[in-house]
Amino acid sequence: MIDARGLRFAYPNGVVGLDGVDLRVQEGERVAVLGPNGAGKTTLMLHLNALLKGTGELTVAGTSDAKALRALVGLVFQDPDDQLFMPTVREDVAFGPLNQRVPDVEARVEKALRAVRMRDFADRAPHQLSLGQKRRVAIATVLAMDPKVLVLDEPSANLDPRTRRELIETLETIDRTLLVVSHDLPLAARLCERSVLLSAGRVVADGPTLELLADEPLLAAHDLELPEGFDLTRLLRTASPRSRPAASASGP
Amino acid sequence: MSSLRESGVVGDSAIHRLDPRAKLVGLLAVTVIAVSSAAWPVHAACAVALLLVAAAARIGPRVIVRRARLILLPVLLVALFARTAFPPVAAKATIGTVSAVLLGATTSFPDVLHALERLKVPRLLVLIAAFMYRYLFTIVDEVQRMRAALTARGYAPRHALQVQAIGRVATALFLRTYERAERVHLAMLARGFDERMPRLHAPAFRRADALFLTALAPLLAVRVVA
Numbered sequence: 001m002i003d004a005r006g007l008r009f010a011y012p013n014g015v016v017g018l019d020g021v022d023l024r025v026q027e028g029e030r031v032a033v034l035g036p037n038g039a040g041k042t043t044l045m046l047h048l049n050a051l052l053k054g055t056g057e058l059t060v061a062g063t064s065d066a067k068a069l070r071a072l073v074g075l076v077f078q079d080p081d082d083q084l085f086m087p088t089v090r091e092d093v094a095f096g097p098l099n100q101r102v103p104d105v106e107a108r109v110e111k112a113l114r115a116v117r118m119r120d121f122a123d124r125a126p127h128q129l130s131l132g133q134k135r136r137v138a139i140a141t142v143l144a145m146d147p148k149v150l151v152l153d154e155p156s157a158n159l160d161p162r163t164r165r166e167l168i169e170t171l172e173t174i175d176r177t178l179l180v181v182s183h184d185l186p187l188a189a190r191l192c193e194r195s196v197l198l199s200a201g202r203v204v205a206d207g208p209t210l211e212l213l214a215d216e217p218l219l220a221a222h223d224l225e226l227p228e229g230f231d232l233t234r235l236l237r238t239a240s241p242r243s244r245p246a247a248s249a250s251g252p
Numbered sequence: 253m254s255s256l257r258e259s260g261v262v263g264d265s266a267i268h269r270l271d272p273r274a275k276l277v278g279l280l281a282v283t284v285i286a287v288s289s290a291a292w293p294v295h296a297a298c299a300v301a302l303l304l305v306a307a308a309a310r311i312g313p314r315v316i317v318r319r320a321r322l323i324l325l326p327v328l329l330v331a332l333f334a335r336t337a338f339p340p341v342a343a344k345a346t347i348g349t350v351s352a353v354l355l356g357a358t359t360s361f362p363d364v365l366h367a368l369e370r371l372k373v374p375r376l377l378v379l380i381a382a383f384m385y386r387y388l389f390t391i392v393d394e395v396q397r398m399r400a401a402l403t404a405r406g407y408a409p410r411h412a413l414q415v416q417a418i419g420r421v422a423t424a425l426f427l428r429t430y431e432r433a434e435r436v437h438l439a440m441l442a443r444g445f446d447e448r449m450p451r452l453h454a455p456a457f458r459r460a461d462a463l464f465l466t467a468l469a470p471l472l473a474v475r476v477v478a
Contacts, residue, residue, distance in 0.1 A: 049442045067444070075442045081390050082435040087362035087382055091452055096443035098450030105452065125362075127389035145443065 009054025017043035019201030032188030074142030132163035
């Protein structure tokens, strides 16, 4: 589905965002992209929509055309106030499908809002919503475009525990290729069977999430750690083996 | 900032459910007619028309006064300097303000935007107004957080020189807003934005809307005769 080879990108001020990223993601996989601040996670995400263009190769479902990429890959940005810019929730969710000129916009808006349990808020203005609600609507704005791949940037940032849990539950019901960019390791453990560890613009580890999170020295070397008292072995015991395509790892 | 929260639609009535274009055109016409004439019968007729609209929309005097005073007090203060011309200037100002208040109390801001767009107001202007409405609240929240941060560290300006902190806040706010604009633009591109603002559904102009505008037509006659 996603195929990146030797992806490199440097910002105009000389900061290196990506330093040769190789990543392959199969259809239906759920992959967490983990890494400390400044590792290049968001830069990678922007590449998936051709909002930034570096050197190297990047295709999604065989294409690298900007317009096609934006239809295939739905980005949910970290700050929902950036993502929700229309006067009402309904118009915001309709924005993508209207740009795609699909015929069944209304039905798509309904379906997307129902999927994130925000149907009753369709006629509210975004500024009247709580952060958790805004984030759910932000996901709906992308779901309405029916992308093949959903990419979320720090979906759990600044949420209280209950809102965070509800968001995870919502995400669990979404059946698509999922890329979660985060440094919330328990979230990755809960949602994704595979994780990719990004550090200083490179993929430094790629494998089953639970194995990767159990490797404390590796996490520590890249400024990541599990929350104090977090018991990974409990997750190991309760983890239900999902029948998804096996990860095809490709390290640096 | 409570004045900002004190906005939006109040109640529901036949007037509320009119096509926003009809309300925008109708109430704007009342204002233009009042402003273009100095004759008191015209002003009286306009006032009666606004009272009737308010009554039909069931907007009480309290709402109107509370909202109108924000604009009206400073305007009337300025009009005082006109001395002999005070009565007509004050009448024009009051009629214009009350028209705007009635529009605001019966029509949501997004609806006003749709109306402007459908009335072929330049798209760029409508877009600017839409973004201003959307981000006004976000920016006000940011200002309040910054002010709280200043106060928390003991900032209480006593003389003019200490005001420079405010300048820094303004700069920071400008930069933050600029960065946000860039991020919003990225988010728009990600969802296929191509310089055109798409529209979900267009309300139809119905008989009630035509009736509303026809009911206001006698004002025009008064203006011509007076």
